[in-house]
Amino acid sequence: MNGLSGDSSLQAEREATYPPPYPEAWYVVARAEDVSDRPTQVRVAGNQLVLFRDGGRRVRAIGAYCPHMGANLADGVVRDGCVECPFHKWRIDGEGQVVRMPDGQRPEPRHRTRSWAVEELHGWVCIYHRHGDLDPGPAPEPRYLPERLPEIEQGDLRLCGEYDAGPVHMHLLEFVENSVDFQHFAPVHGDLRVPWTNVRVPGMRLEHEATWRRDDREPHVSWFENSAKLVFRGKVIPSSGAVAVVRLEGPGGIVRFDFSLNARPGRLVMFQSHTPVAPLTQHVRFRWFGDSNMSKLQAAFIVGNWVSQWRQDIGIWERKIYQQKPLLSRGDGPVHQLRKWYSQFYPSARAGA
């Protein structure tokens, strides 16, 4: 982000044009291996949480600040599957209920704090954020669960790498809206880049074909497909390039890419997650899995190509506003359809679309 886009009044002006910053969704908050018996503090959707493993080794998520006098529970310890507050030693279970007070006092049902639904997804810990709902107590049922891939759980696809890209100063909606912005592929993603870098490969261009559609059976899912071919001196190189089938699950919190190369066998599944930690601030992570035809090196090459292309968008996203009434032209994709679909993730507010 450059100096001007970091200006706080400009950020506030940009933010005011967008729908609210935290649509309802599953968001990645940690790597599963980083959550242990010590309470771990994370920030998501404007909230501070602590994560910990209960007696059954299940990851739980409760509000980070003690409902008694506000001590930080990340400074506490886990005892008997509960977090013990460092201040007056109340114990709080994974549903946010105070279950024990010292000196023989008995907690009442009102002694509780907020909790979140938690799922582990292929090495990530995800929590379900509800739009506008801040009641303490057990978390209500999420509208859907993140889809697991049996091929990963059974070991047919193995972990090939991960990358924590850190914060990007954009609204979550932009990532999803990019998929129907058919006219940006040539100007923004037309140059082939050296994987993981911004360096252009001279003489080589990329030609993209893209589609977007809502899923017929799962209302919270839509699909983006992109076929990219290599072009050298104006001529398409036969059987070059790759196809990406992208499952947009929810408003863009967790996105799954299935890559296949046109020239050779091999399957690569990449997850890209966006976690809104503050308005116009997404923490972005990648994690990818390959089959037996995919070497780690080849997988890193394909993911690096994607990451280089994704970075081309960031410069635009971090400086733009949300155009509520975009002046569309014939070459644009179904922007209004997408916005209508997206508004389901704001069940208690207007999506601004």
Ligand code: FES
């Ligand atoms: S502040 Fe946590 S027990 Fe008092």
Ligand SMILES: [Fe+2]
């Ligand atoms: Fe893009």
